[in-house]
Amino acid sequence: MTQPAHLYVPVKDAPVPWPDDDVPVLRNRPVRLGTDTSLLSHFGDDVWNVRPAHRDAHTDVGHLNLLVFPGALRRQFRTVLLAALDHPQPVEPGGRQRPAEYIGIGSLPMLVRGLRLFAHWMHAQDRGQITDVTGHDLDTYLRHVIGTSTPPRLKANAVSALRTLWLFRDVLPAPCRLATGFPWAGKAANELVGHRAAGGENKRPRIHEDTMEALLAWSLHMVEQIGPDIRDAWQEYAALCRGEHPSQAIYTGTTGPRLQKYADFCRRTGTPLPGTSGPDGPGINYGHVLRLIGMDDKGQFSPAQKRWLAGQGLPVATHSTVGVITGRIQGSPWRDSPLTVAELPGLWRRLIGALFTVVCYLSGMRPGEVLSLRRDCRGADETTGQLVIHGHRGKGYDRAPDTPEFAEPTRPWVVVEVVHQATALLESLHAQPYLFPAQLRTGVFRPSTTHARTCHSINRDIADFAAWVNQTFRRADGSAPIPDDPSGNLNSSRFRRTLAHFIVRRPRGLIAAALQYGHVDTKVTLNYAGAPDTEWLQDVAVEKLELVLEQISDDAQRLAAGEHVSGPSADEYRRRITEVVDFPGRTVISPRSAARLLAGTDPQVHHGEGMTCVWRSETAACRAARLTQGLPEPAGPDESECRSTCTNLAFTDRDIAHRKQDLRGWEAAASDPLAPQPLRDRASAQAERITSLVHRHEQNRTEGASK
Structure with missing residues (x-):
């Protein structure tokens, strides 16, 4: 139920006059530079072009067609719309709305749509002036809105439009004032019509x-x-x-x-x-x-x-x-x-x-x-x-x-x-x-x-x-x-x-x-x-969370199937994957929650080309190299500065398979008779280093199996 009906007494003693037909409808709104002001709409026009007052040049804002209102009520609702253009929207009683905020130009067509429904209901109920509507009428109107076949979001819009009409009462002529208490105080528009708004997830x-x-x-x-x-x-x-x-x-x-x-x-x-x-x-x-x-x-x-x-x-x-x-x-x-x-x-x-x-x-x-x-x-x-x-x-x-x-x-x-x-x-x-x-x-x-x-x-x-x-x-x-x-x-x-x-x-x-x-x-x-x-960073967080969860699942399955891991951080790699894979998970309802979940879930295991970094900033060789060069401290591994002596490194069977492919290329380059000797020497050294790495990996596998 609404609050008990009572007549509203304006704060100002002086009555608010009706606008003249030649009043520009965008008189209190800035218009885009270059707009031909001679073509701007006036109060007496049946169609208002409000597009020049929209900030975005790419937005195609529809004209406001005033002919959709019943003829007997058209002047009253035309006056309401002019007030919405002229003045900031007052704050709802107990509401959290920012003060001095004008209704966005892009929102005005939806306001017209909501007010049109109310105007036609008034006309059907033989209410000749907005001020004639009582609190009981508003409850009847709400039941009417809920019973229509329009989508729930448009029903909620109809409720919001009526509340907007009430909020502008101080700047409207007396016949245009909704002389009741604030409609359906204490309940949100979606709640009143049973509409559940979609969440903020990027679908x-x-x-x-x-x-x-x-x-x-x-x-x-x-x-x-x-x-x-x-x-x-x-x-x-x-x-x-x-x-x-x-x-x-x-x-x-x-x-x-x-x-x-x-x-x-x-x-x-x-x-x-x-x-x-x-x-x-x-x-x-x-x-x-x-x-x-x-x-x-x-x-x-x-x-x-x-x-x-x-x-x-x-x-x-x-x-x-x-x-x-x-x-x-x-x-x-x-x-x-x-x-x-x-x-x-x-x-x-x-x-x-x-x-x-x-x-x-x-x-x-x-x-x-x-x-x-x-x-x-x-x-x-x-x-x-x-x-x-x-x-x-x-x-x-x-x-x-x-x-x-x-x-x-x-x-x-x-x-x-x-x-x-x-x-x-x-x-x-x-x-x-x-x-x-x-x-x-x-x-x-x-x-x-x-x-x-x-x-x-x-x-x-x-x-x-x-x-x-x-x-x-x-x-x-x-x-x-x-x-x-x-x-x-x-x-x-x-x-x-x-x-x-x-x-x-x-x-x-x-x-x-x-x-x-x-x-x-x-x-x-x-x-x-x-x-x-921060929406861009939230999108990145969602993608990173998906990648981390996929990677954890794949790494855990490979470990369970017997994938061998060697290198100075092999034990730490196995520990992190084993701990994180047991995490039961949470429901991600927004990009922000994805960022928070990522912070507590990411095991900081980074798979690179032929190597895996089990990231610890204090022991990272790439971090030390960047700091030595006077570069900013990295938030994660920098593969361009990776050192073979870094204690963060681990090598999976996947990494070793990649290194074996590289080994064949280095061996071919080392034996190329047409290549200069310095290049052959470098290729030979790289082949020797990879051979040693592969040997240690295989030897570690054998020793681990014999224990």
Whole structure:
């Protein structure tokens, strides 16, 4: 039950007036720089465009349609929504809400949805004013909401919307005030409607390693080889459209003389007329001819001019092409013919999808943070020299659009070289303020001057890019270059968790373009260590916990099956694995709990190439080596500084099998008559060292069995 009904007496004696129809609805909200203020909505409009007040340029916030409210109640609920835009939301009685917090622009469509349900219920109950609703009515309305077929989360939203209406009563005209006590005090909205909200666990699946490796590799091909050709063709096409291409300098005057000169040029140089495909073969692309002679935006050919050109007997090309092919894949041109005008828009979007993949995946940024990047975001740290990308955080209740008086400070993300290359290519593709503009061409709907691509659009671009690669190229065995992901469609929201998985697993060797995941790990983790945004580190903790649990299980099974372990830390290895494998485990309900569980579960056993480190910082040779060089103390083993004399080392049968493979290579190098003597001596010494290690391992196995 609600609190007993009573009329609410406003704190202020002066009545609150009704707003005038010409009041701008965003008068108290900052709007994005570059917004055309003459197009902003007013109180009397039936549809309000509130998108300019949203901080994120990539977010496609829907308009607020006021026509969804019953006509008799529309002015009252229009006034409620204006109050929600004008004023911070008051704190609930006994609530924990931050003071002076405005309702987010992205939340307003949900507020409209919740208030609409209440307005239609009022209309059905013949309540002409909001102030006529009593506490008993609210209980009846709650039963109505619970009985609807809408999803539970929307039922909870309807309850929250009604409470929001009550909270703004001090700034509303008297007929708009909900004159009851705070609705259903002491109970949460989810509790009232029986909705159990989902937990904070990240349920997004990782992108399969075969798919992600191939997607990244081909994205890097776009950065280095294919993308510059698409960029140059697009720039040539744009210059032709503007009449600024150098080839157009020979044309002057009206359309007729220009056309005559162009036909003479084609006859003299043997250049075919630009064509377009048709059922009877290629036909003349008159639109592109206009473009070539600098008349693209100045008119069109008359029927007589078209007949004249067709009668010149000039050859007609199959397509209308621009640019040249310079990029190479595996030593061969990536394409046999220049790009066609018809292909350019699709190739532009696919290139955008590939460049987004490089920037988003290799930086650890959220998709929205990448889409909101602006021109000239590249930089370098003055102290360390590390490459950075400057952008804005993608979360936070206090974010608002920049204004001439105040701009939210940017934050740096440390990145690798190829991310800078991708952003430089993006800046050369267009002249818009955002690296990922909303549209290829300028337009009224979501203009690129103030809007970036949406997450939905960029996900479609990524999928189109992968499909285009698979249609255009083939592996040597005839298979698709980018295999399908068994977990579903490619989605940019899955990049961060996938990167965390790859970093933790640390595959040996180099990934595409010689970018080591360990290198990316160092830089991405540096972005988030000590920062308020810790979600990335929580994702890494989840992946590390999964790896540790898998490794413990595998090591314990091998020990039980008789795997032999030698080396100075062999006994400690067996002790740690035996102790940890008996751990009964706990339920992991969030990434934070994964980090805590990892801290108490990890046996600090690290499998490397041909060796196993049973980590103890005080006896680690790699730690001593780093400290001697004045480097920071490592949190774990540094294989690049590993010493064969380190007492942390242990050797399993798996390690010895790996060393035996190395031994064959060193023995072959030591006996190579064409190799210089110093190299043969070094190979011989390495072979002798490995032979001694293998002998000690086998001898230790025999001695242990005889005891």
